[in-house]
Amino acid sequence: MLKHWWKILAVLLIIYTIVLGFLGAVPKMGIVRESIRNLYFHVPMWFAMMTMFTISFVYSIRYLSSLNPKFNIYAGNFALAGIFFGFLGLTTGMVWANYTWGAPWSNDPKQIGAGLSVLSYLAYMVLRRSESDGEKSAKISAVYNIFAFALMIPLIYVLPDVLGDSLHPATGGNVGFSEYDKLDGRMRRVLYPSALGWILIGVWLSSLCNRLSILKSRAEENNIL
Amino acid sequence: MKQLTSICAALICLVISTLNAAAQAPEDYPEPESNKMFVVVAVVGVIFVGISLFLLVLDRRISKLERQFEEKQQINQ
Numbered sequence: 001m002l003k004h005w006w007k008i009l010a011v012l013l014i015i016y017t018i019v020l021g022f023l024g025a026v027p028k029m030g031i032v033r034e035s036i037r038n039l040y041f042h043v044p045m046w047f048a049m050m051t052m053f054t055i056s057f058v059y060s061i062r063y064l065s066s067l068n069p070k071f072n073i074y075a076g077n078f079a080l081a082g083i084f085f086g087f088l089g090l091t092t093g094m095v096w097a098n099y100t101w102g103a104p105w106s107n108d109p110k111q112i113g114a115g116l117s118v119l120s121y122l123a124y125m126v127l128r129r130s131e132s133d134g135e136k137s138a139k140i141s142a143v144y145n146i147f148a149f150a151l152m153i154p155l156i157y158v159l160p161d162v163l164g165d166s167l168h169p170a171t172g173g174n175v176g177f178s179e180y181d182k183l184d185g186r187m188r189r190v191l192y193p194s195a196l197g198w199i200l201i202g203v204w205l206s207s208l209c210n211r212l213s214i215l216k217s218r219a220e221e222n223n224i225l
Numbered sequence: 226m227k228q229l230t231s232i233c234a235a236l237i238c239l240v241i242s243t244l245n246a247a248a249q250a251p252e253d254y255p256e257p258e259s260n261k262m263f264v265v266v267a268v269v270g271v272i273f274v275g276i277s278l279f280l281l282v283l284d285r286r287i288s289k290l291e292r293q294f295e296e297k298q299q300i301n302q
Contacts, residue, residue, distance in 0.1 A: 011277045015270060022266045211287050215294060
């Protein structure tokens with residue numbers, strides 16, 4: 001039970017954000033109105049995606065330096081969880097954009113950047129399965145994973161700022177939600193616990209996938225499968 | 226991976242179905258005490274708790290499988 005405290009913490013944090021996210025007070029805003037509450041649910045998807053991809057990136061480096069096959073499995077499953085959160089972020093963002101920007105997809109620089117990063121990680125999943133030679137495939141995909149991570153950071157954090165013209169808050173000179181939240185930080189008190197909760201859920205999902213993958217590879221080694 | 230693809234497909238269908246629904250923004254902000262928002266919180270909360278319980282059961286099943294695997298390996302050695 002003690003080993004699993006962080007899973008309980010994740011569930012409690014998200015229940016906290018569901019309750020305060022719907023019932024807590026929010027600043028009155030023109031176009032977004034009550035949909036500002038999406039901040040508590042849409043933005044944490046990206047926090048979780050970033051964390052999963054960062055963990056995957058670290059495991060790919062560790063794989064290349066040690067060639068321990070476990071790290072290759074970890075890198076793949078954390079990237080898979082990252083893609084999952086990336087899709088959730090894109091779809092929730094499209095719903096929100098439809099009602100605030102007028103269209104689900106308006107070629108916003110940040111939308112395009114996020115879409116491209118998820119696509120580059122989908123390519124990573126394809127690459128992982130393309131080569132039958134285990135170690136060779138693992139090495140190539142680890143190198144590609146490092147490249148995909150290095151591509152994602154400028155696509156999401158640098159280019160939208162440089163290009164300007166973004167509809168997203170806090171991008172390219174736009175005002176972020178923190179400007180409206182200056183008085184008492186009541187939105188921050190929900191956003192950050194939510195982000196932490198979803199990151200922990202992502203780690204939980206990835207760890208389940210990891211344990212299944214390891215069971216499967218051990219079963220193959222022992223000719224059970 | 227196959228499951229993930231179907232989950233993503235379901236999500237996309239869900240999004241498309243919500244996009245067509247007319248967006249009717251209320252003119253005033255209703256008072257949180259009277260607008261029965263807590264009912265929605267309860268429903269979303271129940272769904273989330275359900276998903277967490279599902280994850281918990283999955284977690285325990287995998288743990289059980291791991292234990293059985295360890296035992297079998299010890300017998301074989």
